[in-house]
Amino acid sequence: MGLRLLMLLLLLLPAQQLVAASEAAANVPIYFSNPGAEVWNAVRQRDDLVLPARTQAPRPDDAVLIDIEGENFRHFRDEKLTRYGGWAMAGILILLALYHLVHGPVRIVDGESGSRIERFKRYDLILHWVLAGTFLILAVTGLLFLFGRLVIIPWLGIEAFGPIALAGKWIHNLLGPPFAVVLVLFFIRFVGKNLPRAADIVWLAKLGGFLGNSHPPAGFFNAGEKILFWLLIVIGAGISVSGLVLDFPFVVDSAREPLRLAQVIHGLTTVALMAVIIGHIYLGSVGTEGTLQSMTRGNVDTNWAKTHHSLWYEEVSSQQGKPEKSADPEKS
Numbered sequence: 001m002g003l004r005l006l007m008l009l010l011l012l013l014p015a016q017q018l019v020a021a022s023e024a025a026a027n028v029p030i031y032f033s034n035p036g037a038e039v040w041n042a043v044r045q046r047d048d049l050v051l052p053a054r055t056q057a058p059r060p061d062d063a064v065l066i067d068i069e070g071e072n073f074r075h076f077r078d079e080k081l082t083r084y085g086g087w088a089m090a091g092i093l094i095l096l097a098l099y100h101l102v103h104g105p106v107r108i109v110d111g112e113s114g115s116r117i118e119r120f121k122r123y124d125l126i127l128h129w130v131l132a133g134t135f136l137i138l139a140v141t142g143l144l145f146l147f148g149r150l151v152i153i154p155w156l157g158i159e160a161f162g163p164i165a166l167a168g169k170w171i172h173n174l175l176g177p178p179f180a181v182v183l184v185l186f187f188i189r190f191v192g193k194n195l196p197r198a199a200d201i202v203w204l205a206k207l208g209g210f211l212g213n214s215h216p217p218a219g220f221f222n223a224g225e226k227i228l229f230w231l232l233i234v235i236g237a238g239i240s241v242s243g244l245v246l247d248f249p250f251v252v253d254s255a256r257e258p259l260r261l262a263q264v265i266h267g268l269t270t271v272a273l274m275a276v277i278i279g280h281i282y283l284g285s286v287g288t289e290g291t292l293q294s295m296t297r298g299n300v301d302t303n304w305a306k307t308h309h310s311l312w313y314e315e316v317s318s319q320q321g322k323p324e325k326s327a328d329p330e331k332s
């Protein structure tokens, strides 16, 4: 009996030791000092690195192994720009559709007279439509980069998205420089007609007649068109410069920071100009009766001129006399 008790004690003692040891081990936090983690921390936060990374490659950023700013950029582009840019454009479309539904198009006072007056030369029409054409193609291909994955892949499938995106990229890259050139020509041609005049203050104070359905006097371009012109020039310059940097990255040594900045500026400015141009396309076509012919035929009905640009109409008719005959080459 005494021997059995001794054996039991001899077995229980180490068992109790084992249980105590395992209990203690379970309560102690497991901490592995992983040398790999320190290396990766040093690689990610390069400013803390005592010894800077060295490389045989001479170009900027080649010694940066992990670019932590890239994650912030991805967040801005994929989450902020797509979401708020999409909302801005959809918001403008919805507002215009509601306005059109409630208000309808702005009519020519007294309707068409049948006599016409020259407004734009052939060169003006070519300039406008080349600028509009390049901008619209750039806008569609640009939107393809921003929303293509979300829209095209579920719609046409991933196999179709590849070639479409590649074609879009080539078209976008090639059309960027012509857009910048036409923008400069457009500026030179129309800057004179877009300088501010006293009548613009009255026009703006009356919000272009938006409230009360009046038609405040305006010269060749009204204050709204002048604002469009200057927005186009200033935002268009931002789009062009940032786009050219992205097209020809060697001008900034292909360094990440200026390229990222160019991409942020390009994204914000293009979304802003697209929202502005959506409004312009509406007002230049279905939103205002008789306006589109100004840019398709180069001439307008005299009653249209009296309604929207009365000061310009007075100027022209005092110089040339009131137009009796049609100035429309298709009709005369």
Ligand code: HEM
Pocket (backbone or CB within 6 Å): 119, 128, 131, 132, 133, 135, 136, 190, 194, 221, 225, 226, 227, 228, 229, 232, 277, 280, 281, 284, 285, 291, 292, 293, 294, 295
């Ligand atoms: C389908 C698309 C477009 C239509 C239907 C359209 C229509 C028009 C019309 C009718 C005018 C003449 C307005 C007047 O006689 O007072 C005009 C002028 C103008 N358009 Fe467009 N347009 C379009 C696209 C664009 C685009 C994409 C841009 C710019 C990227 C643009 C920029 C301008 C500018 C700046 C003016 C002259 C206003 C000024 O200089 O102040 N247009 N457009």
